[in-house]
Amino acid sequence: MKYEVVIGLEVHAQVFTESKIFCGCSTRFGQPPNSQTCPICLGHPGVLPVLNRKVVEQGIRMGLATHCKIAPYARFARKNYFYPDLPKGYQISMYELPLAEHGHVEIAVDGKLKKIGVTRIHMEEDAGKNLHEGIEAASHVDLNRAGVPLLETVSEPDLRSPEEAVAYLKKLREIFVYTGVSDADMEKGNFRCDANISLRRLGDPKFGTRAEVKNMNSFRFVQKALEYEIARQEKILEEGGKVVQETRLWDTKSGMTFSMRSKEEAHDYRYFPEPDLVPLTVDQKWIDEIAATLPELPEAKRRRFVSDYQIPEYDAVILTGSKALADFFEAAVKAYPKPKIVSNWVMGDLLRELNNENKEIDQAPIRPEQLGAMLKMIDAGTISGKIAKTVFEEMYRSGADLEKIVQEKGLVQVSDESALGGVIDEVMAANPNEVAGYRAGKEKLLGFFVGQVMKRSGGKANPGKLNELLKQKLQG
Amino acid sequence: MSWVELTAHELHEALKKKSVSAKELVNAFYARIESVEKGVRAYNTLTQKEALAQADRIDRAIARGETIGPLAGIPIALKDNLCIEGIRTTCSSKILDNYRPPYDATVVSHLKKAGAVFLGKTNMDEFAMGSSTENSAFEKTKNPWDLSRIPGGSSGGSAAAVAASEAAAALGSDTGGSIRQPAACCGVVGLKPTYGRVSRYGLVAFASSLDQIGPLTKDVTDTATLMNVIGGYDPSDSTSADLPMPDLTRALTRDVRGVRLGVPKEYFIEGMDPEVEASIGQAIETLKKLGAEVKEISLPHTEYAVATYYILATAEASSNLARYDGVRYGYRTPQARDLLEMYMKSRSEGFGPEVKRRIMLGTYALSSGYYDAYYKKAQQVRTLIKRDFDEAFKTVDVIVTPTAPTAAFRFGEKTADPLQMYLSDIFTISVNLAGIPAISLPGGFTKDGLPIGLQILGRAFDEERVLRVAYTYEQAAEFHKRRPSLS
Ligand SMILES: [Zn+2]
Numbered sequence: 011m012k013y014e015v016v017i018g019l020e021v022h023a024q025v026f027t028e029s030k031i032f033c034g035c036s037t038r039f040g041q042p043p044n045s046q047t048c049p050i051c052l053g054h055p056g057v058l059p060v061l062n063r064k065v066v067e068q069g070i071r072m073g074l075a076t077h078c079k080i081a082p083y084a085r086f087a088r089k090n091y092f093y094p095d096l097p098k099g100y101q102i103s104m105y106e107l108p109l110a111e112h113g114h115v116e117i118a119v120d121g122k123l124k125k126i127g128v129t130r131i132h133m134e135e136d137a138g139k140n141l142h143e144g145i146e147a148a149s150h151v152d153l154n155r156a157g158v159p160l161l162e163t164v165s166e167p168d169l170r171s172p173e174e175a176v177a178y179l180k181k182l183r184e185i186f187v188y189t190g191v192s193d194a195d196m197e198k199g200n201f202r203c204d205a206n207i208s209l210r211r212l213g214d215p216k217f218g219t220r221a222e223v224k225n226m227n228s229f230r231f232v233q234k235a236l237e238y239e240i241a242r243q244e245k246i247l248e249e250g251g252k253v254v255q256e257t258r259l260w261d262t263k264s265g266m267t268f269s270m271r272s273k274e275e276a277h278d279y280r281y282f283p284e285p286d287l288v289p290l291t292v293d294q295k296w297i298d299e300i301a302a303t304l305p306e307l308p309e310a311k312r313r314r315f316v317s318d319y320q321i322p323e324y325d326a327v328i329l330t331g332s333k334a335l336a337d338f339f340e341a342a343v344k345a346y347p348k349p350k351i352v353s354n355w356v357m358g359d360l361l362r363e364l365n366n367e368n369k370e371i372d373q374a375p376i377r378p379e380q381l382g383a384m385l386k387m388i389d390a391g392t393i394s395g396k397i398a399k400t401v402f403e404e405m406y407r408s409g410a411d412l413e414k415i416v417q418e419k420g421l422v423q424v425s426d427e428s429a430l431g432g433v434i435d436e437v438m439a440a441n442p443n444e445v446a447g448y449r450a451g452k453e454k455l456l457g458f459f460v461g462q463v464m465k466r467s468g469g470k471a472n473p474g475k476l477n478e479l480l481k482q483k484l485q486g
Numbered sequence: 487m488s489w490v491e492l493t494a495h496e497l498h499e500a501l502k503k504k505s506v507s508a509k510e511l512v513n514a515f516y517a518r519i520e521s522v523e524k525g526v527r528a529y530n531t532l533t534q535k536e537a538l539a540q541a542d543r544i545d546r547a548i549a550r551g552e553t554i555g556p557l558a559g560i561p562i563a564l565k566d567n568l569c570i571e572g573i574r575t576t577c578s579s580k581i582l583d584n585y586r587p588p589y590d591a592t593v594v595s596h597l598k599k600a601g602a603v604f605l606g607k608t609n610m611d612e613f614a615m616g617s618s619t620e621n622s623a624f625e626k627t628k629n630p631w632d633l634s635r636i637p638g639g640s641s642g643g644s645a646a647a648v649a650a651s652e653a654a655a656a657l658g659s660d661t662g663g664s665i666r667q668p669a670a671c672c673g674v675v676g677l678k679p680t681y682g683r684v685s686r687y688g689l690v691a692f693a694s695s696l697d698q699i700g701p702l703t704k705d706v707t708d709t710a711t712l713m714n715v716i717g718g719y720d721p722s723d724s725t726s727a728d729l730p731m732p733d734l735t736r737a738l739t740r741d742v743r744g745v746r747l748g749v750p751k752e753y754f755i756e757g758m759d760p761e762v763e764a765s766i767g768q769a770i771e772t773l774k775k776l777g778a779e780v781k782e783i784s785l786p787h788t789e790y791a792v793a794t795y796y797i798l799a800t801a802e803a804s805s806n807l808a809r810y811d812g813v814r815y816g817y818r819t820p821q822a823r824d825l826l827e828m829y830m831k832s833r834s835e836g837f838g839p840e841v842k843r844r845i846m847l848g849t850y851a852l853s854s855g856y857y858d859a860y861y862k863k864a865q866q867v868r869t870l871i872k873r874d875f876d877e878a879f880k881t882v883d884v885i886v887t888p889t890a891p892t893a894a895f896r897f898g899e900k901t902a903d904p905l906q907m908y909l910s911d912i913f914t915i916s917v918n919l920a921g922i923p924a925i926s927l928p929g930g931f932t933k934d935g936l937p938i939g940l941q942i943l944g945r946a947f948d949e950e951r952v953l954r955v956a957y958t959y960e961q962a963a964e965f966h967k968r969r970p971s972l973s
Binding site: 049052053054055056057058059060061088090092094097098099100151278280281282285286287288 | 567568569575577582585587588589591686687688689690691693694695721722723724725801802804805807808809810811813814815825829849852853854857861
């Protein structure tokens with residue numbers, strides 16, 4: 011392609027707070043329509059907004075996590091437009107003076123790190139939802155979401171491909187989750203993204219005309235919508251046409267974008283400073299306090315896992331996928347300081363069980379200390395590695411105590427010579443031909459005997475001891 | 487003198503002495519309303535049932551021997567842009583004709599707690615936009631001193647109700663003079679407190695950065711008493727000031743000795759009614775005789791105040807009034823084929839012409855391409871106007887001006903020319919832009935017997951000095967004792 015792709019993203023993430031941004035209503039999801047409302051978020055005459063400081067705190071946290079400069083003086087503004095889901099006829103947002111600016115996020119492109127500029131982060135309130143389905147000749151409005159706090163993060167037009175855009179989104183999502191600012195769940199609509207996209211001839215310093223694409227509600231659709239849009243714009247340019255500045259909607263069914271409104275039809279939002287709220291002053295002390303609570307971010311943690319625990323990059327990427335998972339791993343390593351073995355168990359058995367049940371790590375019925383203790387039992391020879399799988403499953407399912415499972419289920423390894431010897435004698439008596447064969451030099455038959463003894467002992471025989479005893483007895 | 491003609495503090499004494507019961511007062515006021523309301527038309531809604539229930543509570547408290555506060559059992563009127571839970575609140579607009587708020591305004595909660603009795607909701611210019619109450623979608627409120635004249639506005643109903651003794655006191659709201667100018671027209675006392683002194687929570691917004699609730703009363707003492715109850719910090723209003731509320735009745739000492747009085751030369755303009763000018767001149771002389779020092783001062787940006795105000799106030803209003811869209815409450819057109827038509831018809835049928843004019847003006851001022859030239863510039867001029875006052879208050883303690891350039895005019899006199907109407911607020915508007923407190927009190931009468939308003943402006947949050955000067959003048963001049971002859 012002789013064009014360079016230029017993409018900038020605007021991401022709206024729902025801020026994790028108990029109550030809405032300007033009133034005391036709950037932010038709980040999935041409640042009956044309009045049950046989470048009050049005169050303020052319903053936009054009754056005479057009501058006034060009162061800023062929830064928790065939202066500011068979360069905004070500052072996100073700003074710090076993306077290396078932004080936090081504004082000492084920020085101001086809310088009104089964005090004016092009419093829509094039934096917008097009770098006041100304006101959205102309280104920020105315009106000229108956002109909360110945070112001039113930051114960046116690092117993404118990996120072809121194994122190299124690339125900095126993507128974060129232009130600004132600002133706070134705003136969400137709108138409600140219009141309901142049309144199942145209603146005859148009318149539409150209803152659910153305002154439970156109205157006033158739910160959002161952070162809008164605007165990137166610089168630094169992204170050069172759909173893949174980079176998705177990598178950036180995933181990275182941003184990871185930071186949101188890590189910092190506890192948002193659960194950034196795209197399915198719940200807690201993490202929404204609009205893209206500005208344009209093409210320019212390679213080497214051209216000027217940006218081309220951009221289109222804004224909306225309504226992409228999964229990473230996959232972002233990728234597809236951007237791919238479609240690139241192809242569409244390329245075709246226009248190739249045919250000597252001009253890209254129109256407009257807003258386009260992604261349609262999942264057809265896999266295409268459609269024009270929603272042109273530049274001429276674009277809203278004039280008539281932004282002006284919100285007179286019902288005083289300007290927000292953020293002092294350095296507050297910023298420092300929040301900075302002190304900032305967790306180690308994914309990038310730093312990943313690097314530390316590779317260097318401190320000597321685990322492969324691949325393991326580190328998975329284990330730092332969420333803070334809770336990373337915490338689990340570290341706690342388990344504390345109990346059993348062989349990181350690679352812990353990593354194998356966490357990434358293999360534990361994540362498999364959780365995935366089967368669609369559970370998150372913080373819902374795991376196993377504590378990291380239990381996993382550590384179990385691994386120690388293997389080392390001590392109390393249980394075999396094979397039995398450990400059963401023990402693990404049992405622990406996961408019943409949540410019962412490790413020692414108890416091992417004792418009650420009789421899973422303790424049989425290392426006792428007389429007990430083992432008895433089983434070996436039985437096996438030898440039942441297989442005289444093989445005994446003769448072994449004694450005649452077919453030493454490979456040792457494996458056969460090990461298998462038979464294991465089978466009879468229900469897998470509980472201590473393999474080391476078994477080998478030793480078998481050889482003794484077979485040699486006669 | 488009948489009960490209804492007394493001030494709130496006089497009624498309080500009578501209630502304490504049990505010379506009258508709260509119920510008797512309520513009945514006396516409703517009887518008065520019954521007899522004069524046909525002429526005055528001060529009220530949009532009467533709340534007799536609730537008023538009697540509240541009076542009954544107060545009477546029982548008195549019977550139990552409880553000490554009652556200064557507003558307990560006092561019959562009060564509320565401008566129809568203040569929300570009372572469950573009581574029709576219209577802003578004198580068709581668009582809110584049947585609106586009943588689900589909550590109480592902060593001032594309403596304070597007054598309820600203080601035991602005040604609400605007689606009803608008073609007429610106003612629609613959404614407080616106007617200076618004559620002629621912009622009401624309902625009735626024309628008349629001036630009790632001359633029923634062929636306007637009561638001023640936008641709190642015309644509240645001012646007329648107090649002047650006509652249809653309420654002991656009232657609350658109004660003041661965005662550009664809407665308490666002070668009707669107070670002047672109706673010969674009562676009206677205070678626009680410092681911006682942030684009284685919570686705006688539950689006041690239906692016109693222009694958020696300018697609106698303030700304040701009292702309209704028969705004398706300065708009642709104003710101080712009401713302010714003590716409605717003033718103070720409110721966490722529900724982020725723009726309310728987190729400052730302790732002083733007891734303003736304690737500021738009411740008859741003493742202006744050494745008080746430096748500023749007279750702005752820009753306020754004595756051509757076209758001012760000579761009777762108004764003479765009265766204010768005399769009032770200044772009176773204060774001088776009482777010991778005040780008089781100084782001429784300059785407020786150089788005065789001439790830009792009206793233009794600045796009409797950009798900022800309309801810009802904010804255009805946004806504040808967007809919520810009246812027919813979706814959740816208020817008027818919705820009975821016939822609309824789609825959403826856009828529902829919006830357009832509901833709003834064009836629901837709003838009156840002045841409100842539409844201001845929404846259009848404000849929308850224009852905020853439009854992209856015009857924002858810098860209008861809204862932004864107006865904000866800059868607002869800062870200059872504020873600075874004028876800061877400078878002036880370095881050399882004087884209060885500023886004295888007329889409240890309005892003329893006494894109450896006749897109905898229809900200025901409705902044809904909105905600009906003429908806007909100029910009625912020429913002396914009151916700067917105060918809102920600067921956010922400072924100002925009071926209007928009776929400062930004389932014209933030959934025809936119409937009241938003339940004297941305005942006293944003070945430093946931000948210095949209501950005490952404003953009230954002290956006003957009180958001292960009031961007690962010396964005694965214009966507040968005159969009552970219109972109705973009936
Ligand atoms: Zn709410």
